[in-house]
Amino acid sequence: MKRIGLVILDLKEYIILTVLIIFSLYFIFSNDNSQIRFLRAVAIGTFGTVQSGLTAIPNVFELQQENKLLRETNIKLANEISNLKESKLENIRLTKLLNFREENKLSFVSGRIVNKSLVQTRNTITINAGEADSVFINMPVVTVEGLAGRIVSTGRNYSIANILYNKDMRITVKSQRTRIDGILMYDGLQNLIMTNVLKSADLTAGDLIITSEYSNLFPPGIPVGTVTETGNLDNLFKKVVITPAVNFQTLEEVFILKHLPDKDRADLENSYQKKK
Amino acid sequence: MRFNIIKYPIILLALILLQKSFISVIALSKLNITPDIVLIAVIYIGIKEGKIGGSVYGFFAGLLLDILSGSFVGLLALAYTVSGFVAGFFKTEGDRFLSKYNFLLVTFICSLISCFLYYGLYSQGTSTGFADVMLLYVFTSATYTTLISMVILVIPKRKTLERGFTD
Missing domain, CATH: 1.20.5 (Single alpha-helices involved in coiled-coils or other helix-helix interfaces)
Known part of the structure; x- marks a missing residue:
């Protein structure tokens, strides 16, 4: 302690000088003139440069934390x-x-697919819209791209629809370009086939297939798919393979068209079929 | 020493008043270079009393001048503190550096330091270059102050006067 006192006594002149310089600098930097602003800018610049130089030295613990x-x-x-x-x-x-x-001019209900099957012979989708949303059996199910299927069962809040890849589906379709009619069905394997097309019919790959006005279940003109392959089925008919407009693998939202079969027409056609 | 505690502040106050009132009469050129008579007194005190006396009296004299001038408070305080402290290095037995031309040398050195600090900081952020500041202000002011300090050489010292009376 005594030694420290002696050291302080030895350095008292410099301590006093330092204190006075500090006071002077305090007064100097209390001013707000152009010189002090300049000095402040220089000081900040110098300090920043030194600091940036120091930050270049890696700190292992800080790096770990930072990482x-x-x-x-x-x-x-x-x-x-x-x-x-x-x-x-x-x-x-x-x-x-x-x-x-x-x-679209037809009114419809939108719904989200909550379940679907794609690898069976009778594939369906379950939609989160039901009778509470005015969804009823036989209503067509469509997407922006085209026809997806038809409602076959309804609950209060959910409904099930047969999609095109279902062996129970039979859709009357036609070629948009040549107006050739046919019946679209699923072969149970992987293809949608357009049947009842005569060998002489003008159908080529790329032709758009739409729903026909002969169908009582679907409104006419809804895109169904495009012709991808044509060949001979037998001596009389062509085998026409259709790629659906709708991609069922990625399908998530659908619309259920509020379109029901014309009852008079259905009754008349059914009674005539029975008579036959 | 007690007498000095009263004497130095009175002398400094008188010189500060003189510096602020009449010194502009002998200003040089349009740059308004004036001698610093307060600094001469601070240097004298530094040589006479040492580093502490020089720096403390320098600080308060400078601060008072700063306050009276009203701009850049602390700048003269800093310059005078350092100058007074440096002058304290020339404190010797028999006040060798207060005699004859030694005092002029010390005054020139301390004035250079004081002017360097003052004008060096004052010219920051201005368009005046370092060489211009040194030539036009620092050397000129220091030289002028040194020349004026020659007055001290013609003031007869107590010892000389006593010797004169006894002869």
């Missing part, structure tokens, strides 16, 4: 990107549906 933080941030950002992508895709889908809603 951990960055990894966590990375995970969070990756999740956010994933959510944003999902939102973007949903936005695209919903925009298409909205455009479809505006373009």
Whole structure:
């Protein structure tokens, strides 16, 4: 302690000088004139340069901490990107549906697919719209791209529809270009086939197939698919393979058209068939 | 020493008043270069009393001048503190540096330091270059102050006077 006192006594002149200089600098930097502003700018610039030089020296512990933080941030950002992508895709889908809603004159109910089967011979989809939403049996199920199927069973809040890949589906269709009629059905394997097409019929790959006005179940003019392959079925008929307009693998939302078969027409046709 | 505690502040106050009132009469050129008579007194005190006396009296004299001038408070305080402290290095037995031309040398050195600090900081952020500041202000002011300090050489010292009376 005594030694410290002696050291202080030895240095008292310099201590006093330092204190007085500090006071002077305090007064100087209390001013707000152009010189002090300039000196402040220089001081900040110098301090920044020194500090940036020091930060170049790696600190292992800080780097570990920073890495951990960055990894966590990375995970969070990756999740956010994933959510944003999902939102973007949903936005695209919903925009298409909205455009479809505006373009289509028929009233309809929109629904989300909550379940679907694609690998059986009688494939169906379950939709989260039912009788409470005025969905009834035999109503057509469509998407922006075209025909998807037909309602075959309804509950209060859900309904089940046969899709085109169902052996029970029979749809009267026609070629948009040549107006050639045929019956669309699923062969139970992987193809949609247009039957009852004569060998001489003008049907080529790429022709658009739409629903026919002969059908009492579906409104006419709904796109069903395109011709992808034509060949001879037998001596009389052609084998026409159709690729559906709707991609059932990625299908998520559908519209149920509020269109029911004309009862008079159905009764008349049924009674005539019975008479025969 | 007690007498000095009263004497120095009175002398400094008188010189500060003189510096602020009449010194502009002998200003040189349009750059308004004036001698610093307060600094001469601070240097004298530094040589006479040492580093502490020089720096403390320098600080308060400078601060008072700063306050009276009203701009850049603390700048003269800093310059005078350092000058007074440096002058304290020339404190010797028999006040060798207060005699004859030694005092002029010390005054020139301390004035250079003081002017360098003052004008060096004052010219920051202005368009005046370093060489201009040194030539036009620092050397000129220091030289002028040194020349004026020659007055001290003609003031007869107590010892000389006593010797004169006894002879």
